[in-house]
Every structure is written in structure tokens, then in C-alpha cells.
Amino acid sequence: MKHAAGTLAFIARFVVIGLAAAFVISLIWPGVGHRLRARFGLSPADVATSASAPAERIAGPASYADAVKRAAPSVVNIYANKMVTEQAVQMYTDPVLQRLFGGRPAGPAYKRREQSLGSGVIVSSKGYVLTNNHVIANADDIQVLLYDGRVAKAKVVGADVETDLAVLKIDASNLPVIHIADHQPVRTGDVVLAIGNPLGLNQTVTMGIVSAIGRQLSSASPEDFIQTDAAINLGNSGGALVNSEGELVGINTLLIGKAANAEGIGFAIPVSSAKKVLDQIIDTGHVVRGWMGADYTFVPIAADSGLPAAARGAQVTDIYPGGPAAQAGIQPHDILLRIGSDDIADPADLRRHEAALKPGSKVEVSGLRNGSPFHAEVILAQRPPLTPTASLDG
Structure with a gap:
């Protein structure tokens, strides 16, 4: 009995000494355990239990440069010019009259040229460009600046007020056509990139996610919209909303700005709706519903x-x-x-x-x-x- 107790005490002392030595070694060489397991062919999965194993994480890309490189050449800047007639006004000097009437006409009316900025997307090698109707409405002259620096004059093929879409036609060769995402529908939470010409800053890219789908902006319209928090500013209208692979998922159309106490609420026309409008306008010049x-x-x-x-x-x-x-x-x-x-x-x-x-x-x-x-x-x-x-x- 005394012999067995002495043996157990001897083993216990060596176990304690071994654990203490392992603790000291791990402090001096923190990676020694991993290297020993690798030398004997043991992976972390072999020594860890399934209960303590961390959940698998799917990492997103560290950069969206490849998606931008694929999509950006298809996005164009649009300069729509129109003549606006204005009347010079002379303000009343009397504060009461000024408050009631503002002023009175002073001299003949005059005309001035007004230019609106927007964006567009090349959707066909034949020169068809999708943009917003409000970008080119009532324009007398429309110029399109391509990614490679070429400038082309555009004519309006047709427009649709309900979706705020318009189709332009330019005469140019070797056009980079956008890739359309038609393999799966866009989902809430998907990463998206908005590419356009905000405030005249050419080829600007902003990133966000799809905040919601199926948004109704008018109870009288059958169309629904993609909501996104990717930054959309004046001039982005008509530009491309693309996924993380650089494929077109929507046409940026408007945002709810800070005037409405909103931030990060923009809208795009789904590419499925845009394509139907595009096909009908090319075929007939208008959309029939x-x-x-x-x-x-x-x-x-x-x-x-x-x-x-x-x-x-x-x-x-x-x-x-x-x-x-x-x-x-x-x-x-x-x-x-x-x-x-x-x-x-x-x-x-x-x-x-x-x-x-x-x-x-x-x-x-x-x-x-x-x-x-x-x-x-x-x-x-x-x-x-x-x-x-x-x-x-x-």
C-alpha cells in the first residue's frame, strides 16, 4: 500500500513539474505548441472539439477595384443643354409691396443657356445609352462624354415618365457595354457600387448595400425601386448601380436629401424593369402598359x-x-x-x-x-x- 502511494506521489510530482515547464515554455515561445502539432501532423481541428470550434466566416473582397474596372468604362457623363427664357425683375422699394408682389418686369425677356449634368450607361454595342428622363427632358442639345475621352452627340430615342428612364443613341465605335446581372435577383444586404458623375466629378464610385427592394415611390405607378445607402448626389442620376462583380443591377435615379432630414436613402430602377423599358422604346419608341x-x-x-x-x-x-x-x-x-x-x-x-x-x-x-x-x-x-x-x- 505504501509502495503504491509512493508511486502515485512520484507521478504527481512529475506531472506538476511538466505542466509548470510547459507554461514557462509557452510564455517564452508562444508558437511552439502550434509548431509541434504541425510537426506531428496534427491540425487545430484534430485537437479542438467541435463544440469549441469557431463558426466559419466568409470574408468579402478586400477591394472592389476589379468590379469598378469592369463596369466604369460603360458609364458616361451626360451634358444636356437647353435654352431658358427669363424675365428681368425690378424689386419694389416699398417693403409692403415687395412682400406682396416681389417686383415688376423690367425690360424685355432674355434667353440663356442652361446645362444639366447627369450620367448614363452604355447597354448596347449599337450605341444605346440608358439614363434618367429628368436629366435630358426638354434638352435642345445632348453631349455624351465617354470613358476614353471621346465626345459624342446623342439623340433621344424615347422616354418613359413612370420609370424616369430615357434611351439615347450615340454614333461611336468600340463601345464598352455594361454586363447585366441576370443570373440572380438583387437581395437586401448585397454590396453595391454607384458609379456616375456627381457634381461634375467624373467617374466617382461610392459603396453601400441594398437597403430594401420593392419600394413604391408613387401609389399610382406600377414600378418598384431598389433602395440603397450608397451615396448618390446631383449628377449621379442615370448612372450605374452595380454589384460586387461589376454587373449592372440598377439605374440610379434619385435620393431623399437632407432637406427631408434623411441621409443614406437613395433609389435605383431595377435592371429587370429598365431592360423591359429599353426593349420597348427601341422597338416602338414608347412604353405600353x-x-x-x-x-x-x-x-x-x-x-x-x-x-x-x-x-x-x-x-x-x-x-x-x-x-x-x-x-x-x-x-x-x-x-x-x-x-x-x-x-x-x-x-x-x-x-x-x-x-x-x-x-x-x-x-x-x-x-x-x-x-x-x-x-x-x-x-x-x-x-x-x-x-x-x-x-x-x-
Whole structure:
């Protein structure tokens, strides 16, 4: 018994001495343990338990220079010139009259040339350039500055007020065409780069993420927008919003500036919508959308509505006299739940569905009227043009 106890005490002393020596060695040579494990063919995964192993992290690129190099040559600067007529005004000297009337005309009206700055994206080797409609609206002369320093005169092929898009045509060779991202849709949280001509500073790149998708900027429009916190300033309008691979995901169109107490809120037209507009304008010179002749709002949830708690659809608020909906017998307060073979998620979804249909086509609409199911066949008309709205910035 005494012999066994002495043996255990002997082993314990050597264990303590060994641990103390290992501690001292680790302080003097911190990497010796790793080197010994590597010499004997043991990886950190072999000696660490799965419970204590850190979660795998996917590191992003340290630089987006390759993406910029791929996309930047396709982004152009646009200089739109127009003649503006102005009237000289002489202010009243009387403070009361000045406050009431400001001033009175002084001399004949005069004309001056006004230039607006913007950006554009080369989308075809044939010379087609996408930009914003508000950049080139009412312009008498449009000049495009290419990445390599060439200057080309542009003509307007067509424009679409609802998406604020315009298609220009330039006559130039060896044009660098942007790569379009069509392999997967953009997602909230994706890294994006805005490339353009802000404040006349050529080829400026800003970085951010996709803050949201499917944003509706107008209840009357079927279009949705990408929201981003990549810095967009005056002159960025019409420029490219690209992903981390340098592929086009959107056309920058406007921002909500500090005048609205906002920061980091910009918007871009999704490339899928921009491409549809581009194709139609090239083919016909304008964009054609289907229209039912009604306005909609979200479905109200009430205890006596007969609707489930998670009701979807769109409630009709107004019917345009003589329009397709009126002729089909649709009434205000009707709740529309289905168009054709598709369910209706919300008013914006319904507008996108009707806009995608060709004028003259017949579609069945179903829903609830006073809690009872109803069906109607609507022959769509062509959507009338919307009144242009002023952009907030960009």
C-alpha cells in the first residue's frame, strides 16, 4: 500500500513539474505548441472539439477595384443643354409691396443657356445609352462624354415618365457595354457600387448595400425601386448601380436629401424593369402598359369584413368613368383577390400585373363584394401617361 502511494506521489510530482515547464515554455515561445502539432501532423481541428470550434466566416473582397474596372468604362457623363427664357425683375422699394408682389418686369425677356449634368450607361454595342428622363427632358442639345475621352452627340430615342428612364443613341465605335446581372435577383444586404458623375466629378464610385427592394415611390405607378445607402448626389442620376462583380443591377435615379432630414436613402430602377423599358422604346419608341381604370388601396381588416386575419389583395377606391373596370361592373369598395391565374398580394402587385398585360387583352378578375365572391371580365385599355413628378434630388 505504501509502495503504491509512493508511486502515485512520484507521478504527481512529475506531472506538476511538466505542466509548470510547459507554461514557462509557452510564455517564452508562444508558437511552439502550434509548431509541434504541425510537426506531428496534427491540425487545430484534430485537437479542438467541435463544440469549441469557431463558426466559419466568409470574408468579402478586400477591394472592389476589379468590379469598378469592369463596369466604369460603360458609364458616361451626360451634358444636356437647353435654352431658358427669363424675365428681368425690378424689386419694389416699398417693403409692403415687395412682400406682396416681389417686383415688376423690367425690360424685355432674355434667353440663356442652361446645362444639366447627369450620367448614363452604355447597354448596347449599337450605341444605346440608358439614363434618367429628368436629366435630358426638354434638352435642345445632348453631349455624351465617354470613358476614353471621346465626345459624342446623342439623340433621344424615347422616354418613359413612370420609370424616369430615357434611351439615347450615340454614333461611336468600340463601345464598352455594361454586363447585366441576370443570373440572380438583387437581395437586401448585397454590396453595391454607384458609379456616375456627381457634381461634375467624373467617374466617382461610392459603396453601400441594398437597403430594401420593392419600394413604391408613387401609389399610382406600377414600378418598384431598389433602395440603397450608397451615396448618390446631383449628377449621379442615370448612372450605374452595380454589384460586387461589376454587373449592372440598377439605374440610379434619385435620393431623399437632407432637406427631408434623411441621409443614406437613395433609389435605383431595377435592371429587370429598365431592360423591359429599353426593349420597348427601341422597338416602338414608347412604353405600353395595360390599365384597368381603377385606383386601389390596401385591404382594411375589420371584424365584420369576412376576411382572414392575414388577408391579401387590393381594395378599389375609385373607378374612372368609361374605363375598363367601369364597363366590367367593378365597383368602389370591391376587394380584388385574383387577376387571371395569379393571386394579388397588395395594390402594388396588382398594378404590376395589369401593367404587364397588353392593351386589348381580356382578363378575369375575382374577389369579394360585400363579403360575397364575384367575378368580372375586364378588357384592358392602354394606360394613359402620368403627369411628371419632380424628383427629390439626384
